[in-house]
Amino acid sequence: MKLLKGLVLLLFAAVLAVPAITRSVQGQAATEAPAGFDNLTNGATDQATFDANKDLFEEVEQIADGLGPVYNAQSCRECHQNPVTGAISQITELRAGHFDGVNFIDQAGGSLNNDRAISAAIQERIPGGNEVRTFRTSLNLTGDGFVEAVDSNTLVAISNAQPAAQRGTVIQVPVTEAPGQNRVGRFGWKNQQASLLSFSADAYVNEMGITSNLQPTENTSLGNSVAAFDTVPDPEDAGNVDVSAFAGFMRALKAPPRGPVNASVTTGSGLFDQIGCNICHVRNITTAPAGTVINGGAFTVPAALGNKIIHPFGDFLLHNVGTGDGIVQNGGQGTRNQLRTPPLWGMRTRDRLMHDGETVNRNEAILRHDGQANAIIANYNALSAAQKTNVIDFLNSL
Numbered sequence: 559m560k561l562l563k564g565l566v567l568l569l570f571a572a573v574l575a576v577p578a579i580t581r582s583v584q585g586q587a588a589t590e591a592p593a594g595f596d597n598l599t600n601g602a603t604d605q606a607t608f609d610a611n612k613d614l615f616e617e618v619e620q621i622a623d624g625l626g627p628v629y630n631a632q633s634c635r636e637c638h639q640n641p642v643t644g645a646i647s648q649i650t651e652l653r654a655g656h657f658d659g660v661n662f663i664d665q666a667g668g669s670l671n672n673d674r675a676i677s678a679a680i681q682e683r684i685p686g687g688n689e690v691r692t693f694r695t696s697l698n699l700t701g702d703g704f705v706e707a708v709d710s711n712t713l714v715a716i717s718n719a720q721p722a723a724q725r726g727t728v729i730q731v732p733v734t735e736a737p738g739q740n741r742v743g744r745f746g747w748k749n750q751q752a753s754l755l756s757f758s759a760d761a762y763v764n765e766m767g768i769t770s771n772l773q774p775t776e777n778t779s780l781g782n783s784v785a786a787f788d789t790v791p792d793p794e795d796a797g798n799v800d801v802s803a804f805a806g807f808m809r810a811l812k813a814p815p816r817g818p819v820n821a822s823v824t825t826g827s828g829l830f831d832q833i834g835c836n837i838c839h840v841r842n843i844t845t846a847p848a849g850t851v852i853n854g855g856a857f858t859v860p861a862a863l864g865n866k867i868i869h870p871f872g873d874f875l876l877h878n879v880g881t882g883d884g885i886v887q888n889g890g891q892g893t894r895n896q897l898r899t900p901p902l903w904g905m906r907t908r909d910r911l912m913h914d915g916e917t918v919n920r921n922e923a924i925l926r927h928d929g930q931a932n933a934i935i936a937n938y939n940a941l942s943a944a945q946k947t948n949v950i951d952f953l954n955s956l
Protein backbone atom coordinates (compact mmCIF):
# COMPACT_ATOMS: atom_id res chain seq x y z
CA MET A 559 0.00 0.00 0.00
CA LYS A 560 2.76 2.33 1.03
CA LEU A 561 4.62 1.40 -2.13
CA LEU A 562 1.53 1.98 -4.28
CA LYS A 563 0.99 5.39 -2.73
CA GLY A 564 4.61 6.26 -3.48
CA LEU A 565 4.18 5.08 -7.06
CA VAL A 566 1.03 7.18 -7.53
CA LEU A 567 2.84 10.22 -6.16
CA LEU A 568 5.76 9.55 -8.46
CA LEU A 569 3.46 9.27 -11.47
CA PHE A 570 1.71 12.48 -10.46
CA ALA A 571 5.05 14.26 -10.18
CA ALA A 572 6.05 12.95 -13.61
CA VAL A 573 2.89 14.40 -15.18
CA LEU A 574 3.55 17.77 -13.51
CA ALA A 575 7.13 17.73 -14.73
CA VAL A 576 6.06 17.84 -18.41
CA PRO A 577 6.76 21.49 -19.23
CA ALA A 578 3.50 23.13 -20.25
CA ILE A 579 5.33 25.35 -22.72
CA THR A 580 6.28 22.42 -24.97
CA ARG A 581 2.66 21.26 -25.37
CA SER A 582 0.46 23.05 -27.88
CA VAL A 583 -3.28 23.36 -27.59
CA GLN A 584 -3.55 20.56 -30.12
CA GLY A 585 -1.45 18.31 -27.93
CA GLN A 586 1.46 18.21 -30.36
CA ALA A 587 4.85 18.98 -28.91
CA ALA A 588 6.11 22.41 -29.87
CA THR A 589 9.60 22.49 -31.36
CA GLU A 590 12.45 25.00 -31.22
CA ALA A 591 12.38 27.70 -33.90
CA PRO A 592 15.39 27.38 -36.21
CA ALA A 593 18.09 29.97 -35.43
CA GLY A 594 21.01 31.24 -37.51
CA PHE A 595 22.65 34.25 -39.10
CA ASP A 596 23.18 32.17 -42.26
CA ASN A 597 21.06 33.67 -45.08
CA LEU A 598 19.00 30.47 -45.18
CA THR A 599 15.21 30.26 -45.08
CA ASN A 600 13.43 29.05 -41.94
CA GLY A 601 11.12 27.07 -44.25
CA ALA A 602 8.30 29.63 -44.52
CA THR A 603 9.32 29.99 -48.19
CA ASP A 604 11.66 27.86 -50.32
CA GLN A 605 15.26 29.04 -50.64
CA ALA A 606 14.85 30.41 -54.18
CA THR A 607 11.92 32.60 -53.07
CA PHE A 608 13.89 33.68 -49.98
CA ASP A 609 16.82 34.72 -52.20
CA ALA A 610 14.54 36.61 -54.62
CA ASN A 611 12.76 38.42 -51.75
CA LYS A 612 16.13 39.22 -50.17
CA ASP A 613 17.27 40.81 -53.46
CA LEU A 614 14.28 43.16 -53.34
CA PHE A 615 14.91 43.96 -49.65
CA GLU A 616 18.50 44.87 -50.65
CA GLU A 617 17.58 46.84 -53.78
CA VAL A 618 18.86 50.43 -53.86
CA GLU A 619 15.96 52.63 -55.01
CA GLN A 620 16.45 55.62 -57.31
CA ILE A 621 14.31 58.68 -58.06
CA ALA A 622 12.95 56.92 -61.18
CA ASP A 623 11.69 54.09 -58.90
CA GLY A 624 9.81 56.63 -56.79
CA LEU A 625 12.43 57.33 -54.11
CA GLY A 626 11.38 60.29 -51.92
CA PRO A 627 10.64 63.17 -52.41
CA VAL A 628 11.47 63.04 -48.67
CA TYR A 629 13.11 59.87 -47.33
CA ASN A 630 15.66 58.39 -44.90
CA ALA A 631 17.59 55.82 -46.95
CA GLN A 632 17.56 54.05 -50.32
CA SER A 633 17.22 50.44 -49.23
CA CYS A 634 15.73 48.40 -46.38
CA ARG A 635 19.13 46.76 -46.05
CA GLU A 636 20.80 50.11 -45.36
CA CYS A 637 19.37 50.02 -41.83
CA HIS A 638 18.81 46.25 -41.40
CA GLN A 639 22.10 44.57 -42.29
CA ASN A 640 24.40 43.55 -39.39
CA PRO A 641 25.62 40.76 -39.47
CA VAL A 642 23.24 39.56 -42.22
CA THR A 643 20.60 41.26 -44.35
CA GLY A 644 17.48 41.62 -42.22
CA ALA A 645 19.26 42.17 -38.91
CA ILE A 646 20.22 45.49 -37.36
CA SER A 647 22.41 48.62 -37.77
CA GLN A 648 23.54 51.67 -35.85
CA ILE A 649 21.33 53.96 -37.97
CA THR A 650 18.80 56.01 -36.03
CA GLU A 651 15.75 58.02 -36.98
CA LEU A 652 14.57 61.34 -35.63
CA ARG A 653 11.09 62.08 -34.26
CA ALA A 654 9.77 65.39 -32.91
CA GLY A 655 6.68 67.19 -31.66
CA HIS A 656 5.27 69.32 -28.88
CA PHE A 657 3.78 68.57 -25.45
CA ASP A 658 1.04 71.05 -24.50
CA GLY A 659 0.87 69.86 -20.89
CA VAL A 660 -1.87 67.33 -21.64
CA ASN A 661 -1.22 65.87 -25.08
CA PHE A 662 1.69 65.17 -27.40
CA ILE A 663 1.18 66.82 -30.79
CA ASP A 664 3.14 65.70 -33.88
CA GLN A 665 5.29 68.28 -35.61
CA ALA A 666 3.69 69.42 -38.90
CA GLY A 667 3.48 66.47 -41.30
CA GLY A 668 4.00 63.78 -38.63
CA SER A 669 6.48 63.08 -35.83
CA LEU A 670 8.97 61.29 -38.13
CA ASN A 671 11.49 63.76 -39.51
CA ASN A 672 12.84 62.59 -42.88
CA ASP A 673 16.59 63.19 -42.88
CA ARG A 674 17.02 63.26 -46.67
CA ALA A 675 15.19 64.70 -49.69
CA ILE A 676 15.66 64.46 -53.46
CA SER A 677 15.85 68.30 -53.53
CA ALA A 678 17.36 70.66 -50.96
CA ALA A 679 14.23 72.81 -51.38
CA ILE A 680 12.10 70.32 -49.45
CA GLN A 681 14.57 69.23 -46.75
CA GLU A 682 12.78 68.77 -43.42
CA ARG A 683 14.34 70.79 -40.58
CA ILE A 684 12.61 70.63 -37.18
CA PRO A 685 10.88 73.99 -36.59
CA GLY A 686 10.99 75.73 -33.21
CA GLY A 687 8.24 74.82 -30.76
CA ASN A 688 8.85 71.09 -31.17
CA GLU A 689 10.72 70.57 -27.94
CA VAL A 690 9.98 66.83 -27.68
CA ARG A 691 12.67 65.07 -29.73
CA THR A 692 14.09 61.59 -29.81
CA PHE A 693 16.33 59.32 -31.79
CA ARG A 694 15.14 55.75 -32.43
CA THR A 695 17.56 53.00 -33.24
CA SER A 696 16.98 50.47 -36.01
CA LEU A 697 15.65 47.09 -34.90
CA ASN A 698 16.64 43.53 -35.67
CA LEU A 699 14.15 41.72 -37.94
CA THR A 700 15.54 38.18 -37.72
CA GLY A 701 12.96 35.98 -35.99
CA ASP A 702 10.12 38.47 -36.60
CA GLY A 703 8.09 35.90 -38.58
CA PHE A 704 7.77 33.93 -35.35
CA VAL A 705 6.86 37.08 -33.40
CA GLU A 706 4.07 37.82 -35.89
CA ALA A 707 2.84 34.23 -35.42
CA VAL A 708 2.41 34.69 -31.64
CA ASP A 709 -1.29 34.69 -30.79
CA SER A 710 -2.53 38.02 -29.40
CA ASN A 711 -4.00 36.16 -26.42
CA THR A 712 -0.52 34.88 -25.56
CA LEU A 713 0.69 38.48 -25.19
CA VAL A 714 -2.37 39.35 -23.10
CA ALA A 715 -1.64 36.33 -20.88
CA ILE A 716 1.99 37.45 -20.39
CA SER A 717 0.75 40.87 -19.27
CA ASN A 718 -1.84 39.34 -16.91
CA ALA A 719 0.83 37.12 -15.32
CA GLN A 720 3.18 40.04 -14.60
CA PRO A 721 3.21 41.53 -11.07
CA ALA A 722 1.09 44.71 -10.99
CA ALA A 723 4.18 46.91 -10.51
CA GLN A 724 5.77 45.62 -13.71
CA ARG A 725 2.64 44.89 -15.77
CA GLY A 726 3.00 45.69 -19.46
CA THR A 727 0.41 47.56 -21.49
CA VAL A 728 -1.31 45.80 -24.41
CA ILE A 729 -2.41 48.01 -27.31
CA GLN A 730 -4.59 47.17 -30.31
CA VAL A 731 -3.42 48.64 -33.61
CA PRO A 732 -4.96 48.68 -37.08
CA VAL A 733 -3.94 46.00 -39.60
CA THR A 734 -3.48 47.96 -42.85
CA GLU A 735 -4.18 44.98 -45.14
CA ALA A 736 -7.40 44.14 -43.24
CA PRO A 737 -9.31 47.44 -43.14
CA GLY A 738 -11.33 47.86 -39.95
CA GLN A 739 -9.46 45.06 -38.15
CA ASN A 740 -7.19 45.51 -35.12
CA ARG A 741 -4.58 43.23 -33.60
CA VAL A 742 -2.30 43.39 -30.54
CA GLY A 743 0.69 45.57 -31.53
CA ARG A 744 4.15 43.98 -31.22
CA PHE A 745 6.49 45.66 -33.74
CA GLY A 746 8.42 48.91 -33.40
CA TRP A 747 9.59 50.73 -30.25
CA LYS A 748 5.99 51.78 -29.55
CA ASN A 749 4.32 48.51 -30.66
CA GLN A 750 2.88 50.62 -33.46
CA GLN A 751 2.31 47.67 -35.82
CA ALA A 752 1.01 44.09 -35.55
CA SER A 753 1.72 42.67 -39.01
CA LEU A 754 4.90 42.47 -41.08
CA LEU A 755 3.01 43.40 -44.26
CA SER A 756 1.60 46.51 -42.52
CA PHE A 757 5.12 47.40 -41.31
CA SER A 758 6.61 46.86 -44.80
CA ALA A 759 4.18 49.28 -46.45
CA ASP A 760 4.70 51.77 -43.61
CA ALA A 761 8.50 51.53 -43.86
CA TYR A 762 8.49 51.74 -47.66
CA VAL A 763 6.63 55.06 -47.66
CA ASN A 764 8.17 56.53 -44.49
CA GLU A 765 11.81 55.43 -44.89
CA MET A 766 12.12 55.45 -48.66
CA GLY A 767 9.21 57.56 -49.91
CA ILE A 768 7.78 54.72 -52.01
CA THR A 769 4.00 54.44 -52.02
CA SER A 770 2.07 51.18 -52.42
CA ASN A 771 -1.61 50.27 -52.63
CA LEU A 772 -1.48 49.77 -48.85
CA GLN A 773 0.09 53.22 -48.26
CA PRO A 774 -0.80 55.26 -51.35
CA THR A 775 -0.09 58.77 -49.99
CA GLU A 776 3.34 60.44 -50.12
CA ASN A 777 4.72 62.17 -47.04
CA THR A 778 4.83 65.95 -46.99
CA SER A 779 7.75 68.20 -46.13
CA LEU A 780 6.66 69.52 -42.72
CA GLY A 781 3.07 69.56 -43.90
CA ASN A 782 3.79 71.18 -47.30
CA SER A 783 2.99 69.19 -50.44
CA VAL A 784 5.97 67.77 -52.34
CA ALA A 785 3.86 66.86 -55.40
CA ALA A 786 5.88 69.24 -57.61
CA PHE A 787 8.96 67.07 -57.03
CA ASP A 788 7.19 63.71 -57.44
CA THR A 789 7.56 62.43 -61.01
CA VAL A 790 6.37 58.84 -60.49
CA PRO A 791 2.59 58.22 -60.26
CA ASP A 792 1.27 56.65 -57.04
CA PRO A 793 1.13 53.88 -56.03
CA GLU A 794 4.77 53.52 -56.98
CA ASP A 795 4.81 49.88 -55.82
CA ALA A 796 1.65 49.06 -57.79
CA GLY A 797 0.01 45.82 -56.65
CA ASN A 798 2.08 45.75 -53.43
CA VAL A 799 4.70 43.61 -55.20
CA ASP A 800 7.71 44.89 -53.26
CA VAL A 801 6.03 45.22 -49.87
CA SER A 802 4.76 41.63 -50.15
CA ALA A 803 8.31 40.47 -50.96
CA PHE A 804 9.68 42.34 -47.90
CA ALA A 805 7.08 40.68 -45.67
CA GLY A 806 7.82 37.29 -47.25
CA PHE A 807 11.55 37.77 -46.64
CA MET A 808 11.09 38.76 -42.98
CA ARG A 809 8.67 35.89 -42.34
CA ALA A 810 11.32 33.44 -43.59
CA LEU A 811 14.20 34.78 -41.45
CA LYS A 812 15.54 32.44 -38.78
CA ALA A 813 15.67 33.56 -35.14
CA PRO A 814 18.94 35.11 -33.90
CA PRO A 815 21.32 32.30 -32.81
CA ARG A 816 23.00 32.24 -29.39
CA GLY A 817 26.70 33.04 -29.07
CA PRO A 818 29.18 30.87 -27.13
CA VAL A 819 28.00 29.77 -23.67
CA ASN A 820 30.62 29.37 -20.91
CA ALA A 821 30.33 28.96 -17.14
CA SER A 822 29.98 32.71 -16.51
CA VAL A 823 27.18 32.94 -19.10
CA THR A 824 25.31 30.07 -17.44
CA THR A 825 25.66 31.70 -14.00
CA GLY A 826 24.52 35.04 -15.45
CA SER A 827 21.53 33.37 -17.09
CA GLY A 828 20.39 32.05 -13.71
CA LEU A 829 20.91 35.44 -12.04
CA PHE A 830 18.93 37.17 -14.82
CA ASP A 831 15.85 35.12 -13.86
CA GLN A 832 16.56 35.19 -10.12
CA ILE A 833 16.59 38.99 -9.87
CA GLY A 834 13.50 39.39 -12.10
CA CYS A 835 14.84 40.67 -15.44
CA ASN A 836 12.81 37.89 -17.07
CA ILE A 837 9.53 39.45 -15.88
CA CYS A 838 9.75 41.78 -18.90
CA HIS A 839 12.58 40.18 -20.89
CA VAL A 840 10.54 36.96 -21.26
CA ARG A 841 12.62 33.91 -22.11
CA ASN A 842 10.20 31.47 -23.81
CA ILE A 843 7.14 32.11 -25.98
CA THR A 844 5.35 29.54 -28.19
CA THR A 845 3.79 30.65 -31.48
CA ALA A 846 0.21 29.85 -32.51
CA PRO A 847 -0.39 26.47 -34.18
CA ALA A 848 -0.01 26.21 -37.96
CA GLY A 849 -3.29 27.05 -39.67
CA THR A 850 -4.21 29.81 -37.20
CA VAL A 851 -5.69 32.78 -39.08
CA ILE A 852 -4.11 36.05 -37.90
CA ASN A 853 -3.72 39.70 -38.97
CA GLY A 854 -7.47 40.30 -39.12
CA GLY A 855 -7.95 37.35 -41.48
CA ALA A 856 -5.19 38.37 -43.91
CA PHE A 857 -2.58 35.71 -43.03
CA THR A 858 -2.54 32.04 -42.01
CA VAL A 859 0.35 30.77 -39.88
CA PRO A 860 2.33 28.30 -42.05
CA ALA A 861 3.78 25.02 -40.73
CA ALA A 862 7.31 26.50 -40.56
CA LEU A 863 6.20 29.24 -38.14
CA GLY A 864 3.48 27.43 -36.17
CA ASN A 865 3.91 25.89 -32.72
CA LYS A 866 7.53 27.05 -32.43
CA ILE A 867 9.33 27.93 -29.21
CA ILE A 868 11.24 31.21 -29.38
CA HIS A 869 13.57 32.83 -26.85
CA PRO A 870 13.16 36.54 -27.54
CA PHE A 871 13.94 37.81 -24.02
CA GLY A 872 11.15 40.32 -24.50
CA ASP A 873 7.41 40.48 -23.75
CA PHE A 874 6.38 42.67 -26.72
CA LEU A 875 4.49 44.88 -24.24
CA LEU A 876 4.82 48.58 -23.44
CA HIS A 877 6.38 49.75 -20.15
CA ASN A 878 7.39 52.97 -18.50
CA VAL A 879 10.95 52.35 -17.31
CA GLY A 880 11.66 56.04 -16.86
CA THR A 881 13.22 56.51 -20.29
CA GLY A 882 10.05 57.39 -22.20
CA ASP A 883 10.56 59.57 -25.22
CA GLY A 884 7.29 61.53 -25.00
CA ILE A 885 6.15 60.49 -28.49
CA VAL A 886 2.69 59.04 -29.22
CA GLN A 887 2.13 56.72 -32.18
CA ASN A 888 -0.67 54.15 -32.29
CA GLY A 889 -1.19 53.65 -28.55
CA GLY A 890 -2.90 56.88 -27.45
CA GLN A 891 -1.68 59.58 -25.05
CA GLY A 892 -1.33 57.08 -22.18
CA THR A 893 1.63 55.51 -23.97
CA ARG A 894 3.57 58.77 -24.32
CA ASN A 895 6.34 57.65 -22.00
CA GLN A 896 6.10 53.91 -22.60
CA LEU A 897 8.37 51.78 -24.77
CA ARG A 898 8.26 48.17 -25.86
CA THR A 899 10.64 45.92 -23.95
CA PRO A 900 13.26 45.35 -26.64
CA PRO A 901 13.78 41.66 -27.32
CA LEU A 902 17.37 40.96 -26.25
CA TRP A 903 17.92 38.11 -28.73
CA GLY A 904 20.76 39.08 -31.05
CA MET A 905 21.82 41.96 -28.79
CA ARG A 906 25.48 40.98 -29.05
CA THR A 907 25.33 42.53 -32.56
CA ARG A 908 24.30 45.90 -31.12
CA ASP A 909 26.61 48.50 -29.54
CA ARG A 910 24.28 51.52 -29.22
CA LEU A 911 21.62 50.58 -26.73
CA MET A 912 18.15 51.68 -25.63
CA HIS A 913 15.57 53.32 -27.92
CA ASP A 914 17.76 56.35 -28.60
CA GLY A 915 21.07 54.49 -28.92
CA GLU A 916 22.55 56.91 -26.41
CA THR A 917 23.80 54.21 -24.01
CA VAL A 918 26.87 52.35 -25.23
CA ASN A 919 27.61 50.13 -22.25
CA ARG A 920 25.56 47.16 -20.98
CA ASN A 921 25.88 48.03 -17.29
CA GLU A 922 24.79 51.62 -17.97
CA ALA A 923 21.81 50.36 -19.99
CA ILE A 924 20.67 48.36 -16.97
CA LEU A 925 21.23 51.28 -14.58
CA ARG A 926 19.24 53.58 -16.88
CA HIS A 927 16.04 51.56 -16.19
CA ASP A 928 13.81 53.21 -13.60
CA GLY A 929 10.03 53.41 -13.08
CA GLN A 930 8.40 49.99 -13.52
CA ALA A 931 11.82 48.30 -13.38
CA ASN A 932 12.89 49.97 -10.08
CA ALA A 933 12.68 46.95 -7.79
CA ILE A 934 14.50 44.72 -10.26
CA ILE A 935 17.31 47.20 -10.78
CA ALA A 936 17.67 47.37 -6.99
CA ASN A 937 18.17 43.58 -7.06
CA TYR A 938 20.84 44.04 -9.74
CA ASN A 939 22.59 46.69 -7.67
CA ALA A 940 22.70 44.28 -4.74
CA LEU A 941 24.69 41.72 -6.77
CA SER A 942 28.44 41.39 -6.26
CA ALA A 943 30.77 42.80 -8.93
CA ALA A 944 31.47 39.24 -10.12
CA GLN A 945 27.75 38.48 -10.42
CA LYS A 946 27.14 41.67 -12.40
CA THR A 947 29.88 40.52 -14.79
CA ASN A 948 28.06 37.18 -15.10
CA VAL A 949 24.84 39.02 -16.09
CA ILE A 950 26.71 41.12 -18.68
CA ASP A 951 28.46 38.01 -20.04
CA PHE A 952 25.01 36.44 -20.40
CA LEU A 953 23.71 39.49 -22.31
CA ASN A 954 26.73 39.26 -24.61
CA SER A 955 25.85 35.64 -25.40
CA LEU A 956 22.42 36.62 -26.76
Ligand code: HEC
Nearest residue numbers: 630631634637694695696697745746747757761762765804
Ligand atom coordinates in the same frame (compact mmCIF):
# COMPACT_ATOMS: atom_id res chain seq x y z
C1 HEC B 1 16.63 54.71 -42.37
C2 HEC B 1 16.70 53.42 -41.72
C3 HEC B 1 15.65 52.38 -42.03
C4 HEC B 1 15.23 51.90 -43.25
C5 HEC B 1 15.68 52.35 -44.63
C6 HEC B 1 14.29 50.86 -42.95
N1 HEC B 1 14.14 50.70 -41.60
FE1 HEC B 1 13.01 49.31 -40.67
N2 HEC B 1 13.42 50.18 -38.87
C7 HEC B 1 14.22 51.29 -38.71
C8 HEC B 1 14.06 51.82 -37.37
C9 HEC B 1 14.74 53.04 -36.80
C10 HEC B 1 13.09 50.99 -36.73
C11 HEC B 1 12.48 51.23 -35.37
C12 HEC B 1 11.36 52.24 -35.62
C13 HEC B 1 10.60 52.66 -34.40
O1 HEC B 1 9.90 51.83 -33.83
O2 HEC B 1 10.69 53.83 -34.03
C14 HEC B 1 12.73 49.97 -37.70
C15 HEC B 1 11.84 48.94 -37.45
C16 HEC B 1 11.43 48.01 -38.40
C17 HEC B 1 10.54 46.91 -38.14
C18 HEC B 1 10.00 46.50 -36.77
C19 HEC B 1 10.88 45.40 -36.22
C20 HEC B 1 10.50 44.88 -34.85
O3 HEC B 1 10.88 43.75 -34.53
O4 HEC B 1 9.83 45.57 -34.09
C21 HEC B 1 10.31 46.29 -39.33
C22 HEC B 1 9.44 45.07 -39.55
C23 HEC B 1 11.05 47.00 -40.34
N3 HEC B 1 11.74 48.04 -39.74
C24 HEC B 1 11.05 46.68 -41.70
C25 HEC B 1 11.66 47.48 -42.68
C26 HEC B 1 11.48 47.29 -44.11
C27 HEC B 1 10.66 46.19 -44.75
C28 HEC B 1 12.18 48.27 -44.73
C29 HEC B 1 12.27 48.60 -46.21
C30 HEC B 1 11.00 48.94 -46.83
C31 HEC B 1 12.80 49.07 -43.68
N4 HEC B 1 12.46 48.57 -42.46
C32 HEC B 1 13.62 50.16 -43.93
C33 HEC B 1 15.08 51.81 -39.65
C34 HEC B 1 14.95 51.62 -41.01
Ligand code: HEC
Nearest residue numbers: 724835838877881898899900911912913923930931934938
Ligand atom coordinates in the same frame (compact mmCIF):
# COMPACT_ATOMS: atom_id res chain seq x y z
C1 HEC C 1 9.56 46.53 -16.19
C2 HEC C 1 10.10 45.83 -17.36
C3 HEC C 1 11.61 45.64 -17.42
C4 HEC C 1 12.44 45.01 -16.50
C5 HEC C 1 12.06 44.41 -15.15
C6 HEC C 1 13.77 45.02 -17.07
N1 HEC C 1 13.75 45.62 -18.30
FE1 HEC C 1 15.33 45.86 -19.55
N2 HEC C 1 14.21 47.04 -20.75
C7 HEC C 1 12.86 47.31 -20.59
C8 HEC C 1 12.46 48.34 -21.52
C9 HEC C 1 11.08 48.92 -21.69
C10 HEC C 1 13.63 48.70 -22.23
C11 HEC C 1 13.75 49.79 -23.31
C12 HEC C 1 14.09 51.12 -22.64
C13 HEC C 1 14.54 52.19 -23.62
O1 HEC C 1 14.89 51.85 -24.76
O2 HEC C 1 14.53 53.37 -23.28
C14 HEC C 1 14.68 47.83 -21.75
C15 HEC C 1 15.99 47.81 -22.26
C16 HEC C 1 16.99 46.93 -21.87
C17 HEC C 1 18.28 46.79 -22.49
C18 HEC C 1 18.73 47.51 -23.75
C19 HEC C 1 18.47 46.61 -24.94
C20 HEC C 1 18.69 47.22 -26.28
O3 HEC C 1 18.64 46.48 -27.26
O4 HEC C 1 18.89 48.44 -26.40
C21 HEC C 1 18.98 45.86 -21.77
C22 HEC C 1 20.39 45.38 -22.03
C23 HEC C 1 18.13 45.43 -20.69
N3 HEC C 1 16.92 46.09 -20.79
C24 HEC C 1 18.50 44.51 -19.71
C25 HEC C 1 17.76 44.30 -18.55
C26 HEC C 1 18.26 43.58 -17.40
C27 HEC C 1 19.62 42.92 -17.30
C28 HEC C 1 17.25 43.60 -16.46
C29 HEC C 1 17.31 43.07 -15.06
C30 HEC C 1 18.33 43.68 -14.20
C31 HEC C 1 16.13 44.32 -17.05
N4 HEC C 1 16.48 44.74 -18.30
C32 HEC C 1 14.91 44.50 -16.45
C33 HEC C 1 12.02 46.69 -19.69
C34 HEC C 1 12.45 46.02 -18.55
